[in-house]
Amino acid sequence: MLFNSFIFLFAFLPITWCMFRVAVKYRYLDLALWILLLASLVFYSYWNPPYILLIVASIIFNFTLVNQFDRYPAKAKTLLWIGMLVNLAPITYFKYYNFFIHNINDAFHTSFIKPELFLPLGISFFTFQQISYLLDYYRGITTKPRFLYYALVVCFFPHLIAGPILIYRDIIPQLKDLRTYGISWRNICIGLGLISLGLFKKVVIADSISPWVGEVFNNNEPLKFWDAWIGALSYTYQIYFDFSGYSDMAIGLGKLFNVSLPVNFNSPYKSTSIIDFWRRWHITLSRFLREYVYIALGGNRGTELRRYVNVFTTMLLGGLWHGAGWNFIVWGGAHGLIICINHLWRKVNQRLGIPIFKPLAWLMTFTSVIFCWVMFRAQSFTQGWEFIKVMTGLQTAELGVLPLKRLACIAFLTIACLTLPENWEWTNFNNKKETKVKLAICFVLIIISVLFISENPSEFLYFQF
Structure with a gap:
């Protein structure tokens, strides 16, 4: 379902909002959240109903996995890696499988068949969002929410298809706040x-x-x-x-x-500057890449060269995140290279003082x-x-x-x-x-x-x- 469609603007949205407000009016706050969750699943399934099973399975798997972190603390790191691999498996298959097969066929003159795959909507966003939650919980940055809160943060229809990429600690406190359920004109x-x-x-x-x-x-x-x-x-x-x-x-x-x-x-x-550009464009993606990729690669630690390698690698992966094609990889790599040049120029100019x-x-x-x-x-x-x-x-x-x-x-x-x-x-x-x-x-x-x-x-x- 598209935001710019009649069915969304004049049917789905007003019906969902009215049902939510009615539930809140009679103080059924959990019911109000369930209404939002179910409406969000309807919103997602409108495009291709079978793919709703993918997002539901993903939510259940990740929520269950977090419970295992507490149950088996000694194996938490192993469980984290398992969780990341399981989360990345669907996106690797749907988004990158044919790209890999195409390049293998070109490189080795093979003829592996490329299946006709349809990329599930929002898979990049809800996959990376749940990976961020696993990492934050493992690091002790966030707490374990109720299933209803967790599922709604993943599925909430305003951001489900194309972001912003949410961090749980930013949203869950709002769901717990009673002021969220009042009328704010x-x-x-x-x-x-x-x-x-x-x-x-x-x-x-x-x-x-x-x-x-x-x-x-x-x-x-x-x-x-x-x-x-x-x-x-x-x-x-x-x-x-x-x-x-x-x-x-x-x-x-x-x-x-x-x-x-x-x-x-x-x-x-x-x-x-290109650094400033990435602080303004797709801000939540930049935050995700910085906190969960760049820092994981070493961030600012180590030598200056190592820092530039981390920046370039992060942007290269950011390009690959956008699409399975060499043009996207080159796009990300070009931004990474320009950012490195930008950082180097700032460092040199601190000494030279060029206006x-x-x-x-x-x-x-x-x-x-x-x-x-x-x-x-x-x-x-x-x-x-x-x-x-x-x-x-x-x-x-x-x-x-x-x-x-x-x-x-x-x-x-x-x-x-x-x-x-x-x-x-x-x-x-x-x-x-x-x-x-x-x-x-x-x-x-x-x-x-x-x-x-x-x-x-x-x-x-x-x-x-």
């Missing part, structure tokens, strides 16, 4: 505001740009210089507004139920991000490399016609990204007058957005990861 206003703004970003902006991207990346004709640049820039803003819109809607949906989900997006195109011209730093960062997005969007490493060669002049290509209208639109979006606040900041209503004005704007935007929703709405881009 402020949270309702914030939630509806974020939902309307996020929906506008997705269906009006991102989906309108999508055809421009497809014309270039799905075209088998020789690539032209201006087409390559417009295609790259268009995708740069398509994924920005698509993921930003999803993140806004996820936080807004949580607010409707008085649950504060972590901010996952903070104007990343304002960044003046940093912020507009130039922004331009260098943004250009790097654009080229990396080309590899991310490309259907293969080869296609991505062809794009980059044409864009940089390494390969001679026709200039083509510069589409001025599209360029003007891209320029407008650039200004908007650099000047406007994030929606979660804008909807921090301070007084009644401001709230009324902003809600009126949101009402207009959601009416416009509804007019743009089609009978077959497009998926959010991060659904495929």
Whole structure:
């Protein structure tokens, strides 16, 4: 089920919210949470019902395993490794099996058959989330919750498909807090505001740009210089507004139920360094990679070279997390390399004291991000490399016609990204007058957005990861 569909907006969401509120009104708090849990499972199974067995089995396995940590403390480390391997097995099969088989066939000229596999929605998110819980419990950072709390944190529909990646210690205290079950008109206003703004970003902006991207990346004709640049820039803003819109809607949906989900997006195109970019883009993924991969590899411990190797390896794995393809691995590796260069420059510049011209730093960062997005969007490493060669002049290509209208639109979006606040900041209503004005704007935007929703709405881009 998609956030940008009629059935979600006008059936699933209002019915779920009303059932939740009725249960709370009569003080059946556990029933209210069970309603959210069952509704979340319905939400997940709407796409492909059989895969609900996978997520349910995953929840039961991990919750049961944690009980064994307490029962057999001497074997806790062994149980942890077993848990991590069992969690990684489904994602390895569904997401990477065909990638491995394809590369084995190419390398050894074999002909192993690749089965037709469909990636279960959200498998990367709920798998890594549960791995983080196992690690936190093993380290004594978090406590063992009730099964209902645990299952709901995994399945809560606002974040289930594409994040944010939750840390249990951030959410479970909210489920235990009685204030979560009261009526908060402020949270309702914030939630509806974020939902309307996020929906506008997705269906009006991102989906309108999508055809421009497809014309270039799905075209088998020789690539032209201006087409390559417009295609790259268009995708740069398509994924920005698509993921930003999803993140806004996820936080807004949580607010409707008085649950504060972590901010996952903070104007990343304002960044003046690639380090800052990753502190702003997919914030919860960056947190996961830092706390559970980078630190596990050694983090800042050891030599300077070792630190750079850890950074590069972490980003390489982050690229592989996004997709089973060499273009994703190269995308992650490129970001890792640029981050290492960024750290090295900061260290050198501490001694040299060279003044940093912020507009130039922004331009260098943004250009790097654009080229990396080309590899991310490309259907293969080869296609991505062809794009980059044409864009940089390494390969001679026709200039083509510069589409001025599209360029003007891209320029407008650039200004908007650099000047406007994030929606979660804008909807921090301070007084009644401001709230009324902003809600009126949101009402207009959601009416416009509804007019743009089609009978077959497009998926959010991060659904495929």
